[in-house]
Amino acid sequence: MSARDEDPAIAARRANWRNATKMVHAGRATSEWSGLVNPPIERGSTILHAATADLFSGRAGPTYGRSGHKAQRALESALAEIEGGAGTQVTSSGLSAVTLAILSVVEAGDDILVTDSVYGPTRRFCERFLPRLGVHARFYDPLIGAGIAAFFQPDTRLVVMESPGSLTFEMQDCPAIAAAARAHGAISLLDNTWSAGIYFRPFDHGIDLSVQAATKYQVGHADALMGAVISGSAVLDSRVKEAARLLGISVGPEDVYLCLRGLRTMGVRLKAHEAGARIVAEFLAGRPEVLRVLYPAWPGDPGHEIWKRDFTGATGLLGFEMELTPAPALDAFYRAMRLFGHGFSWGGYESLAIPADGEMARSCGSWRGMGPLVRLHVGLEDPDDLVADLEAAFTARAAEVGGHGTGS
Numbered sequence: 001m002s003a004r005d006e007d008p009a010i011a012a013r014r015a016n017w018r019n020a021t022k023m024v025h026a027g028r029a030t031s032e033w034s035g036l037v038n039p040p041i042e043r044g045s046t047i048l049h050a051a052t053a054d055l056f057s058g059r060a061g062p063t064y065g066r067s068g069h070k071a072q073r074a075l076e077s078a079l080a081e082i083e084g085g086a087g088t089q090v091t092s093s094g095l096s097a098v099t100l101a102i103l104s105v106v107e108a109g110d111d112i113l114v115t116d117s118v119y120g121p122t123r124r125f126c127e128r129f130l131p132r133l134g135v136h137a138r139f140y141d142p143l144i145g146a147g148i149a150a151f152f153q154p155d156t157r158l159v160v161m162e163s164p165g166s167l168t169f170e171m172q173d174c175p176a177i178a179a180a181a182r183a184h185g186a187i188s189l190l191d192n193t194w195s196a197g198i199y200f201r202p203f204d205h206g207i208d209l210s211v212q213a214a215t216k217y218q219v220g221h222a223d224a225l226m227g228a229v230i231s232g233s234a235v236l237d238s239r240v241k242e243a244a245r246l247l248g249i250s251v252g253p254e255d256v257y258l259c260l261r262g263l264r265t266m267g268v269r270l271k272a273h274e275a276g277a278r279i280v281a282e283f284l285a286g287r288p289e290v291l292r293v294l295y296p297a298w299p300g301d302p303g304h305e306i307w308k309r310d311f312t313g314a315t316g317l318l319g320f321e322m323e324l325t326p327a328p329a330l331d332a333f334y335r336a337m338r339l340f341g342h343g344f345s346w347g348g349y350e351s352l353a354i355p356a357d358g359e360m361a362r363s364c365g366s367w368r369g370m371g372p373l374v375r376l377h378v379g380l381e382d383p384d385d386l387v388a389d390l391e392a393a394f395t396a397r398a399a400e401v402g403g404h405g406t407g408s
């Protein structure tokens with residue numbers, strides 16, 4: 001803790017800071033940074049100590065670079081403060097944050113419940129890696145809500161949620177699922193990346209562990225990967241940190257710096273992402289080719305009521321389903337775009353469009369798709385230019401459909 005953090009006037013006021021203020025000030029320890037606004041980038045594995053005993057006492061501060069330096073402490077403390085958690089462990093990617101969180105709490109013989117809408121690589125970890133450790137994953141319908149109680153077995157240790165799903169956007173009733181987990185004595189874990197940790201407060205809703213793929217909005221510029229596990233209690237935080245130590249998890253100082261720097265402007269960026277996404281969603285809802293818009297903040301979205309109840313804002317990731325479209329017309333649709341790039345990830349300043357169906361896998365038939373599924377990330381371009389880009393894509397699709405028979 002820095003001298004600034006210990007200032008009683010700041011301590012008294014920071015409890016009332018709003019999100020925008022926290023994003024700018026949380027984790028700042030300028031007195032420890034020679035007055036600099038941002039932390040120094042410290043490189044180093046070896047940390048020298050005057051007495052050899054200090055290397056082993058556990059009382060002389062950090063003894064090795066793997067645990068990170070000042071910027072990492074600043075980022076971890078900022079992410080915990082923003083989400084209202086007891087502590088944070090950062091990792092080298094969002095996926096490694098998910099796997100660390102799971103590995104921190106399971107042991108051989110455990111059963112875990114995972115939402116069928118979960119991010120594909122998380123599903124693959126649960127299906128392919130956990131069985132090697134004697135941990136069995138079962139997938140449940142994301143819309144199950146309190147009905148999840150019927151799925152618990154005596155050995156169920158963990159429930160994994162992701163809300164909304166990052167491809168299909170189902171809103172989960174996280175408070176109900178977390179309450180059922182707690183009643184059973186199981187731990188609940190939420191991949192809270194879509195809300196950027198700002199628009200949904202997991203620990204106020206009874207969730208135990210929150211994961212951020214900080215690669216997305218915190219980094220915000222598509223130039224680094226970062227993950228974070230934020231714990232709702234000090235006990236869980238120390239379990240996560242111990243697992244990170246045992247697994248040798250460490251993060252490079254430049255990436256930590258970029259993530260912290262991104263965090264400082266995330267508040268204004270998120271507002272622009274949401275404003276743009278709302279305009280794009282409205283445009284899509286008015287297109288005859290669009291069957292369904294998937295954006296929880298949009299009143300027509302199937303999960304809108306849960307979003308309204310639990311969330312205080314929305315970000316820039318949304319999806320939509322199109323009328324059945326022959327492959328050449330779908331190809332023409334994507335090729336006509338000039339502002340939406342085609343690549344994985346999201347949360348950067350630039351807009352992206354990908355076919356989402358190809359990334360999807362389901363175990364319990366929880367997705368009933370109506371047509372090709374498109375995932376958009378609405379970046380920071382002028383939304384009217386983005387709408388014009390999508391209009392051009394629909395025109396190219398129509399020309400291809402017209403030239404090659406029906407669209408179904």
Ligand SMILES: Cc1ncc(COP(=O)(O)O)c(C=O)c1O
Nearest residue numbers: 093094095119166193213215345
């Ligand atoms: C919801 C969600 N969780 C986790 C991840 C993994 O993050 P990373 O790409 O940093 O490993 C992603 C990446 O797209 C994601 O969308």
